[in-house]
Amino acid sequence: MEFWLRYDLRSPEFAAPVSALAQTAIEQAEWADTRGFAAVQLSEHHGSADNYNPSPLLLGAAIAARTKNMRLAPVVIVPLQDPVRLAEDVCVLDQLSMGRVELTAALGYVPSEFEMFGVSMKDRGARTDRALQVLRAAFDGRPFDFDGRQGTISPRAHSEAGPPLFVGGSVPAAARRAGKYGDGFYPMTGSEGMIGEYERACADHGRPVGPIITAPPPNYIHVSRDPERDWERIAPYVMHESNSYAQLAKELGQQTPYAEVETVDDLRKLGTYLVLTPEECIDYLRPHRDKHHMVFAMLTGGLDPDLSWESLELLAAEVVPVLQADAEPGASS
Template identity: 35%
Template sequence: MPVTVVRFNLVEPAATPASLRARYQAALEMAAYADEHGITTVQTEEHHGVANNWLPSPFAFAGAVFGATRRIAVTVSAIIGPLHDPLRLAEEIAVLDLLSGGRLVTVAGIGYRPEEYALFDVEWKRRGKLQDELLETLLKAWTGEEFEYQGRTVRVTPRPFTDPHPLLLVGGSSQAAARRAARLGLPFFPSAHLPELEAYYKERLVEYGTDGWTMMPAAETPLLHIAEDPDAVWATHGEHFLHEARTYASWQSGDIRSAVKSAATDVTELRAEGVYRVLTPDECVAQGLDNLVLHPLAGGMPVVEGWRSLRLFCEDVLPRLDG
């Protein structure tokens, strides 16, 4: 059975508090509906100070999803590790792990927007060192034992539900990220389909004498929207996909490698590119994808249209996927 994901970043340009409240509530209702229909994962992420209201608090959102669901996992992909206090983050993840019964997956990256570091007065040039400290501290904290932290003895409680600790992956597209994951014996989550980086990670596992595995995006990982009439959706709502694609593009320098990186400058180019795909249910089944990532509220998509896509996916695509 393919992995099925419903993604939420709660973007809404020119939102009001009331419209954002409605969007957040819709996302929770969609997560509950996805859970009832057997979707595998809710995926969310972290960005700060974005004019279009990109979700800045993925763990708060994850907690709300867990309260509305029974089985579905929540993957936070990714947090910007150096922006978090390590002890507070250890507590927060432990509590979510207990509340959810082990359904939280955290991917820790270091981000790629210096302005986010400036917002929190965190030094951009120290991000690698801060990431090392964060990951090392989380692993020590989740043992429930005392350990030395910044010159003092500390202990973090409660211990998580998951043994030995909640699922924590190191994200990134650099050799430094792969080395970090291997050194700590943590799984590696490349930000795109990067077989050469996976091979490098496996070599470092041997070097450090640690165990690990890779969760790598497939060569094609399109963001999907399901519709009876894709032409009509592109004509009416294509600007929402383009808004998100252009936002991502404005953040990413040439050396950033991402599974959802787009070079499109208009809706026509975006449709031809294939990063975002609007498909009929039949077309979606025929894609034969191992990972299906539905993005029902992409770029401020109207909630009504998001529901239409999600229902078509759950009612007319999921039953026909190979079990």
């Protein structure tokens, strides 16, 4: 199991400003770079009332300048992007980071975001295919050719084969795209059944089955010396995240692991969020060691940076080394 950090820079009215959260994210990534963390995941949404980060590649560039080891794993809503400019930006980020980019292409699902960009949601599948074609050509060092547009992306990525390209999603079409264009598949929550679809698509297109990124639940773990105290301290922030996702899912008629909550007891019963001591965190994660990675969203809902640092320092000092030692040959638990 790898340990990842994740940042989306949500900044609701009661939280720290975006600038403070962004600086915290950069500083935490730099600090974690030599403490056993493998990657930092950067998410994207647009027009959010709570300032959700719309530019994961820009944040990735800032983090690249302050780190040397961690992979940069932006999740980009590709049908909203011009595919040529997206390929250029990803290749430049790979150059800046000396080959540490690992891109996940997402389809997007929020109608208002597509309206902002003047893109019809009916076209998102076709636009995603075009973007993946251009990205694949750029990473392979080939010219692209689509809709009368031709050219070659320059400079190429730093990595000889280009950044690993994952396709994310929870429907069969996403699995098929991953098999056709991707180097791996990132099935989203509740979509483990898509793995077989992905493997069949790889066979159909003569491509090897790549890594399948799976992570254990829940969606958030806060490591604490005093969980009872810290449930109260983190509650406003994680309530904001849970309520935001739940309200959006309700509007769209989609299923979600999130729910609208009003109290700490509601949060605890939900199971999506956990506050654990270092020992409890180790016990919780040990059965999931076969998973690809565990993501720790250190600034969930605009979490106070001081609380975030407390959790990260405990995680790095008392959880990560133990689980990494477990994974060493000959280790027993």
